[in-house]
Amino acid sequence: MTTGAWIAVAVVVAVLIIALAVGLVLQRRRRISLSSADTTAAVDEGKKKDRSGGYTAGTGFNFSQGGSTPTLDPPKPSPVPVERTDTDDQPRVGDDAAIPRDAPRRGITNVGLPDPVAEQPVDDTPVAEKPVVEKTVTTPDEVEGDDFPSAEDPAPVDIAPDPIATATPVIDDIDPTAGRLDRLRGRLSRSQNAVGRSLLGLLGGGDLDEDSWEEVEDTLLVADLGSATTNEIMTTLREQMAVRNVRTEAQARALLREVLIDQLSPNMDRAIRALPHGDRPSVLLVVGVNGTGKTTTTGKLARVLVADGRRVVLAAADTFRAAAADQLQTWAERVGAEVVRGKEGADPAAVAFDAVTKGITDGVDVVLVDTAGRLHTKTGLMDELGKVKRVIEKKAPVDDVLLVLDATIGQNGLTQARVFAQMVDITGVVLTKLDGTAKGGIVFQVQRELGVPVKLVGLGEGADDLAPFEPAAFVDALLG
Ligand SMILES: Nc1nc2c(ncn2[C@@H]2O[C@H](COP(=O)(O)OP(=O)(O)OP(=O)(O)O)[C@@H](O)[C@H]2O)c(=O)[nH]1
Numbered sequence: 001m002t003t004g005a006w007i008a009v010a011v012v013v014a015v016l017i018i019a020l021a022v023g024l025v026l027q028r029r030r031r032i033s034l035s036s037a038d039t040t041a042a043v044d045e046g047k048k049k050d051r052s053g054g055y056t057a058g059t060g061f062n063f064s065q066g067g068s069t070p071t072l073d074p075p076k077p078s079p080v081p082v083e084r085t086d087t088d089d090q091p092r093v094g095d096d097a098a099i100p101r102d103a104p105r106r107g108i109t110n111v112g113l114p115d116p117v118a119e120q121p122v123d124d125t126p127v128a129e130k131p132v133v134e135k136t137v138t139t140p141d142e143v144e145g146d147d148f149p150s151a152e153d154p155a156p157v158d159i160a161p162d163p164i165a166t167a168t169p170v171i172d173d174i175d176p177t178a179g180r181l182d183r184l185r186g187r188l189s190r191s192q193n194a195v196g197r198s199l200l201g202l203l204g205g206g207d208l209d210e211d212s213w214e215e216v217e218d219t220l221l222v223a224d225l226g227s228a229t230t231n232e233i234m235t236t237l238r239e240q241m242a243v244r245n246v247r248t249e250a251q252a253r254a255l256l257r258e259v260l261i262d263q264l265s266p267n268m269d270r271a272i273r274a275l276p277h278g279d280r281p282s283v284l285l286v287v288g289v290n291g292t293g294k295t296t297t298t299g300k301l302a303r304v305l306v307a308d309g310r311r312v313v314l315a316a317a318d319t320f321r322a323a324a325a326d327q328l329q330t331w332a333e334r335v336g337a338e339v340v341r342g343k344e345g346a347d348p349a350a351v352a353f354d355a356v357t358k359g360i361t362d363g364v365d366v367v368l369v370d371t372a373g374r375l376h377t378k379t380g381l382m383d384e385l386g387k388v389k390r391v392i393e394k395k396a397p398v399d400d401v402l403l404v405l406d407a408t409i410g411q412n413g414l415t416q417a418r419v420f421a422q423m424v425d426i427t428g429v430v431l432t433k434l435d436g437t438a439k440g441g442i443v444f445q446v447q448r449e450l451g452v453p454v455k456l457v458g459l460g461e462g463a464d465d466l467a468p469f470e471p472a473a474f475v476d477a478l479l480g
Pocket residue numbers: 101105106107288289290291292293294295296297318324371372373374432433434435436457458459460461465
């Protein structure tokens with residue numbers, strides 16, 4: 001070889017070495033290495049604070065008076081359309097839920113009753129046959145159009161004697177809300193913790209390369225956070241890890257916690273607008289597809305309110321199934337609330353109207369209206385709900401419209417939420433069955449899409465398995 005050829009070879013080799021070195025430097029820069037430098041500190045912190053991963057809301061239920069302007073964070077824009085991943089074989093609004101509602105149901109048999117007092121005769125009368133709470137409600141014809149009684153008209157309801165005053169009720173002991181929240185510890189963690197642990201494992205597991213970031217993204221998507229929320233979380237995490245020079249597992253954990261809490265808009269007003277007004281009760285409408293847990297949530301909420309010293313009337317405006325009204329009546333009897341119900345197939349708007357009328361006449365604090373999730377005609381449901389709300393408002397404004405969503409159906413809950421939000425102004429969301437799914441990420445999507453806060457979460461079938469939603473506590477439970 002000539003000298004020139006040797007020089008050419010030397011130059012090529014030199015260039016290759018330089019390129020390799022630059023490549024290595026760039027790769028190292030993109031990779032974030034985490035150390036366990038402050039593990040001891042994290043452990044010390046863990047000793048001070050319970051890290052069992054349980055959902056422990058720091059406060060009890062927060063009630064407010066309706067009518068005030070809620071201080072909501074502005075809904076976050078949704079730059080990327082929310083992706084539907086389960087469009088097949090899922091129930092839609094008006095359809096049956098996953099478990100057909102007419103299938104034999106367990107109801108609320110898990111709610112223990114106190115032993116009957118020996119000297120009192122046990123009342124074996126089936127709930128539906130008890131005369132004391134059966135109401136004669138306004139006929140459906142009266143509700144239609146302008147014939148519906150206005151606020152000035154005499155109340156159309158045949159007010160039965162107050163069952164609480166005339167009968168010896170068998171009322172469950174209602175535990176204080178603080179104790180209840182303690183008992184819910186760990187419920188959420190059983191289903192959700194895997195997601196949080198997996199995220200922390202990825203973020204705190206040493207070198208964070210592109211593959212790790214992809215896994216973080218996949219984990220968020222699988223947990224049903226949706227593509228828009230996931231994208232934002234990913235961008236913020238990557239940026240902030242670099243900006244804050246995150247180098248330890250504890251720092252990564254703290255950043256992840258902060259980003260997740262921020263995505264849950266912690267400043268939204270989550271108070272249940274159940275405080276009475278001077279001359280009338282507060283009115284809450286509970287809506288949602290059948291099987292999501294509306295009746296159960298109404299009963300659980302009634303328990304909390306009664307425990308808070310409130311007088312409560314429940315309106316069984318789910319007249320599609322007689323069993324639904326029976327279920328609500330059972331709840332009412334156990335918690336010490338009153339119930340207004342109509343005959344099967346009665347006009348739900350009439351039942352709701354009569355309940356609010358009774359609530360005003362009797363001077364109660366709260367009227368909770370449980371609505372149907374299904375009607376005889378599928379297309380009629382939304383119209384019917386709108387009508388229920390309009391008719392109630394001939395007597396009193398509706399303070400809170402709580403949309404009950406079943407967390408286990410994931411993305412489809414979002415579709416339901418959109419449809420309901422178009423028909424009635426949803427002011428809060430109750431996410432039920434969070435004890436049975438790892439897909440709690442739907443919390444993020446619902447708030448983002450509707451701009452409406454998740455106010456309550458259902459964490460079991462028991463009477464006390466309802467908790468106020470608190471972003472920080474939720475994220476702590478998620479991260480374990
Ligand atoms: N695991 C669990 N089950 C729940 C929760 N909330 C409700 N359920 C159960 O879900 C089922 C349906 O609840 P319901 O309250 O009857 O639902 P609904 O929306 O009123 O149904 P319809 O009356 O048909 O419209 C019942 O078996 C409840 O016990 C929850 O938070 N966790």
